Amino acid sequence: MPCSTVRLKLPPLLRKRNPPGRIQKQTWRLKVKFPKEGSAKRTFVKQGEDNTGPFGWNQPQAAQVTLPVPCPYTERSFITGQRELYLEACKLVGVVPVSCFIRNMEEPYMKLNHHGLGPMGTKAIAIALVSNTAIIRLELEDNRIMQEGVLSLVEMLHENYYLQELNISNNSLGLEGAKMISDFLQKNISSLWKLELSGNNFKEESAALLYQALSANYRIKKLNLSHNEFSDKGGEYLGQMLALNVGLQSLDLSWNHFHVQGAVALCSGLQANVTLKKLNLSMNGFGNEGALALGEVLRLNSCLTHVDVSGNNISSKGASKLSSGLEYNETLQVLKLFLNPISMDGAVLLILSIKKNPKSKMEELDISNVVVTEQFSKILDGVYAVHPQLDVLYDTVKGLSGKKQALSLRMKPMKLIQSYADQHKIPLVDFFKSLNPTRAMEMPVSEFQRALLQQNKVPMNQNQVGELMKKLEDSKGMVNFSSFM
Numbered sequence: 001m002p003c004s005t006v007r008l009k010l011p012p013l014l015r016k017r018n019p020p021g022r023i024q025k026q027t028w029r030l031k032v033k034f035p036k037e038g039s040a041k042r043t044f045v046k047q048g049e050d051n052t053g054p055f056g057w058n059q060p061q062a063a064q065v066t067l068p069v070p071c072p073y074t075e076r077s078f079i080t081g082q083r084e085l086y087l088e089a090c091k092l093v094g095v096v097p098v099s100c101f102i103r104n105m106e107e108p109y110m111k112l113n114h115h116g117l118g119p120m121g122t123k124a125i126a127i128a129l130v131s132n133t134a135i136i137r138l139e140l141e142d143n144r145i146m147q148e149g150v151l152s153l154v155e156m157l158h159e160n161y162y163l164q165e166l167n168i169s170n171n172s173l174g175l176e177g178a179k180m181i182s183d184f185l186q187k188n189i190s191s192l193w194k195l196e197l198s199g200n201n202f203k204e205e206s207a208a209l210l211y212q213a214l215s216a217n218y219r220i221k222k223l224n225l226s227h228n229e230f231s232d233k234g235g236e237y238l239g240q241m242l243a244l245n246v247g248l249q250s251l252d253l254s255w256n257h258f259h260v261q262g263a264v265a266l267c268s269g270l271q272a273n274v275t276l277k278k279l280n281l282s283m284n285g286f287g288n289e290g291a292l293a294l295g296e297v298l299r300l301n302s303c304l305t306h307v308d309v310s311g312n313n314i315s316s317k318g319a320s321k322l323s324s325g326l327e328y329n330e331t332l333q334v335l336k337l338f339l340n341p342i343s344m345d346g347a348v349l350l351i352l353s354i355k356k357n358p359k360s361k362m363e364e365l366d367i368s369n370v371v372v373t374e375q376f377s378k379i380l381d382g383v384y385a386v387h388p389q390l391d392v393l394y395d396t397v398k399g400l401s402g403k404k405q406a407l408s409l410r411m412k413p414m415k416l417i418q419s420y421a422d423q424h425k426i427p428l429v430d431f432f433k434s435l436n437p438t439r440a441m442e443m444p445v446s447e448f449q450r451a452l453l454q455q456n457k458v459p460m461n462q463n464q465v466g467e468l469m470k471k472l473e474d475s476k477g478m479v480n481f482s483s484f485m
Contacts, residue, residue, distance in 0.1 A: 082106070082128055082131070082132055083102055083105065085127070085128050085131070086101065086102065086105065086124065086125070086127070086128035089123075089124040089125075089127035089128055090124045092124075092127075093120045093121075093123050094120060095117075095118075095120045095121045095124055097124075098112065098115060098121065098125070100112060100115070101125060105128065105132065105134065105135065106134045107134060107135070108134060108135060108136045108137060109135075109136075109137045110135045110137065111139045112125070112138075112139060112140055112143070113139050113140065113141040113142055113143070113167075114141070114143070115143055116144065117140065117143040117144070117145060117149070118143070118144050118145070118146070118149070119144075119146045119147075119148035119149040119152070120148075121143070121149075122140065122143065122145040122148075122149030122152055122153065123149065123152040125140075126149075126152035126153050126155065126156040127152075127156075129156050129160055129163065130156050130159045130160055131159075131160075132160065132162065132163075133162045134162070135162070135163060136162060136163060136164045136165065137163075137164065137165040138165065139425070140153075140166075140167060140168050140171070141167050141168065141169045141170050141171070141196070142169070142170040142171065143168075143171060144171065144172070145171045145173075146171070146173075146177075147173065147174075147176045147177050147180065149171070150168070150171075150173055150177045150180045150181065151180055153166070153168070154180050154181070154183075154184045157184060157189070157190045157192060158190070160190065161190060161191050162191065163190070163191065163192060164191050164192060164193055164194065165192070165193070165194040165195075166192055166194070166195055166196070167196040168196065168197065168200075169197060169198035169199050169200065169224065169227075170198065170227075171199075172199075172201050173197075173200040173201065173202075174200070174201045174202075174206075175202075175203070175205050175206055175209075178200070178202050178205075178206035178210065179209055181197070181213070182209040182210055182212060182213035183213070184213075185210075185213035185214060185217050186212065186213045186217070188216070188217055188218065188219055190219070191219075192219065192220065193219060193222065194220075194221065194222040194223075195220055195222070195223055195224070196223075196224040197223070197224060197225055197228075198224050198225065198226045198227045198252070199226070199227040200228060201228065201229065202225065202228040202229065202230065202234075203228070203230065203231070203234065204230060204231055204233040204237065206230075206234075207230045207233070207235075207237040207238055208237045210225075210238070210241065211237040211238065211240055211241040214241045214245055214247075214248070215240070215241050215244040216244070217245065217247055218245075218246055218247035219247060220247055220248060221247060221248065221249045221250065222248075222249060222250040223248060223250070223251050223252070224252040225238075225252060225256070226252045226253065226255050226256065226280065227254070227255045227256075228256055229256065229257055230253075230256045230257065230258070230262070231256075231257045231258070231262065232257075232258060232259055232260075232261040232262035232265070233262075234256070234258075234262065235256075235258045235261065235262025235263065235265045235266050236261075236262065236265040238253065238265075238266060238269070239262075239265035239267070239268050239269030239270075240265075240269060241269065242266065242270055242272070242273045243269040243271075243272040243273060244272075245273065245275070245276075246274070246275055248273075248276050249276060249277045249278065250276075250277060250279075251276060251278070251279055252280040253266070253279070253280060253281055253284075254281060254282040254283050254284070254308070255282075255283045255284070256284060257285070258281070258284040258285060258290075259284070259285040259286075259287070259290075260286070260287055260289045260290055262284075263281075263284070263285075263286040263287070263289070263290030263293060263294070264289065264290065264293045267290070267293035267296065268293070270297045270301065270304075271296070271297055271300055271301070273303070274303055275303060276303060276304060277303060277304060277305045277306065278304075278305065278306040279304060279306065280308040281307070281308060281309050281312065282308045282309060282310040282311050282312070283310065283311040283312075284311075284312055285312060285313055286312040286313065286314060286318075287312070287313050287318065288314060288315060288317045288318035288321065290309075290318075291309070291312075291314045291317075291318030291319070291321045291322050292318070292321040294307070294309065294321075294322060294325070295321040295322045295323070295324050295325035296325065297325065298322065298328075298329045298332060299324065299325040299327075299328045299329065301331070302330065302331055303331060305331055305333045305334065305361075306332075306333060306334040307334070307335050307336070308334075308335075308336040309335075309337060309340070310337060310338040310340065310366070311338070311339040311340065312340060313340065313341065314337065314340040314341070314342065315340070315341050315342060315346070316341075316342050316343045316346030316349070318340075318342075318346075319337070319340075319342045319346035319347070319349055319350055320346065320349050322335075322337075323349045323350050323352070323353035324353070326350065326353040326354055326362070327353045327356050327357050329357070329360065330357075330359045330360070331361060332360075332361065332362060333361050333362060333363045333364070334362075334363060334366075335364070335365050335366070336364075336366040337350075337365070337367050338366045338367065338368050338369055338393075339369055340367075340369075342367060342370055343370070344370060344371070344372045344376055346370075347370045347372060347376065347394065348379060350365060350367065351379065351380055351383045351392060352379070352383070354383060354387060354390065355382065355386050355387070358386075362387065362389075362390050363389050363390060363391060364390070364391045364392075364393070364415070365390065365392045365393070366393045367392070367393065367394050368393040368394055368395060369395055370394050371394075371395045372395065376394070380392055391412055391415075412464075412467070413464040413465065413467055413468040414468065414471070416458050416460065416464070417431055417458050420458045427484075428484045429481050429482075429484040431457070431458070432479075432481040432484060433481060434455075434457075435448060435451040435452065436448075436451070441480060441481045441482050442478050442479060442480040442481060442482075443478065443479055444478060444479075445469060445472075445473045445479055446477075448469075448472075448479045449465055449469055452468070453465055
């Protein structure tokens with residue numbers, strides 16, 4: 001009767017355990033015996049080489065299970081269970097296993113935010129992920145993983161070529177954590193393309209390390225560095241990085257204490273960048289001088305599609321500088337200027353600059369804190385005639401009726417829902433399924449409309465709900481959510 005043998009090398013992270021529990025041998029055999037063809041069952045035997053291996057493998061014939069599956073008379077190989085490996089890793093590092101991780105370790109998305117893992121819990125998960133081929137997106141936000149946890153994750157990423165998205169935001173990694181991450185990024189290995197590092201106490205020294213790491217890195221496409229403390233000096237380093245990087249497509253630098261000097265440095269780098277499409281610079285201190293530099297970027301850049309400079313102390317004077325760039329830009333689709341002290345005159349300059357540009361691709365201009373008059377509304381109608389795809393968000397219109405005021409804060413309903421989904425980091429389809437008590441993938445239009453009006457996650461008025469109905473209703477009077485998957 002034939003027998004196939006599979007050799008399993010335990011991850012390097014397991015070998016690093018301190019005495020007295022050091023593993024002496026790392027090779028294990030799985031002996032699989034197959035009865036004759038047509039048999040109703042087969043026997044699966046796990047066998048180890050010493051008494052210090054994975055939990056439950058410390059005897060010559062430690063586990064024997066019967067699988068009621070017919071099999072041909074041939075040799076086959078099996079992969080040892082991920083669950084056993086994780087449980088043994090938890091035992092080795094002295095932590096309680098996370099049930100959520102065990103339940104979902106064969107799913108593509110693993111969300112473990114706010115689980116209090118600590119460095120040892122993170123290490124156990126990293127050990128299990130070395131050979132995991134299912135998980136492509138891992139979220140470990142707010143887990144106090146510390147520098148030791150980062151080291152475990154980096155070692156894992158040297159072996160795992162399946163993980164593509166990693167979120168380790170709000171873990172207070174500091175300079176040492178930035179150093180480990182930067183060393184890893186410089187090597188351009190792994191399949192990781194999305195990295196979230198928000199809220200990790202990175203300062204200008206960390207920016208210098210990231211400059212060195214990302215200048216030549218072409219694998220990371222989406223990077224979140226928001227809610228750190230880079231300041232103007234850090235802005236200079238990151239500006240130099242942007243001038244050299246040829247991989248990044250989306251960058252979030254919001255809430256980072258940039259002022260005029262940092263703004264000018266970032267914009268200088270942006271002028272040379274040819275890959276970045278989405279840039280979030282909100283809640284910094286660009287001021288009008290920073291707006292002048294950004295206006296020059298918009299005039300010359302042919303790649304950026306989304307720019308957010310909300311809350312940057314940009315007045316109407318700065319808006320006029322941005323307008324000069326909008327007159328020539330042919331790629332920008334979204335410009336957010338919310339929470340800036342822009343008057344209606346500045347708002348008029350912005351929309352007229354879009355009207356003057358026949359090649360403008362602008363779809364959304366957010367100036368939703370600007371109070372305008374009916375005169376602005378009439379000018380805007382002329383802009384819409386030239387660019388019907390444009391959506392301008394502004395505050396109430398003085399002197400208009402309550403009904404018209406309700407319509408003045410114009411935002412397309414799908415954009416509202418997509419914004420909610422992005423903010424809460426959920427698939428778009430999950431929002432729609434939450435409206436259906438049965439969680440089914442479709443529901444009658446009347447029930448869907450009622451559910452939309454009653455829910456409070458994404459408040460919408462009757463007009464917005466009506467607009468959404470026109471787009472989603474099929475010929476049978478149903479709304480099907482499968483198109484949002």
